[in-house]
Amino acid sequence: MSVPPAEDPATAVLVPHWLSSPDRLEVERAVRTALDDGPVHPVAAIHLGDVLTELHVAAAREVVWPAPVSRVRQATGWGEDVVPVRxxxxxxxxxxxxxxxATVARDALTGGRSA
Incomplete structure (x- = not known):
């Protein structure tokens, strides 16, 4: 029998945040700046590294499986550059x-297109 994780399992659930290309670029810029310029707690650095990875995975996912995202865009009227970042x-x-x-990226992550 395995031991359950010490953290709340609900915090491990990946939620899609529908971000446009400018939003994704801003998130990447802010994360890279934080990692490159300032002291970041080691655990936070791991999470921020995971965010960078997911930004790249989201772009790859769009290339490999475009149909599901295309259907969401069509149903919502979102632009062609909007993809889910989990x-x-x-x-x-x-x-x-x-x-x-930036406020615009913060808004996109906390409301806007977040599913």
């Missing part, structure tokens, strides 16, 4: 804690 609660909190994150 983040856990701790990853999202790590990004939102970045002081340099």
């Amino acid at each position: 983040l856990s609660a701790v990853e999202l909190a790590s990004v939102l804690s970045l002081p340099g994150l």
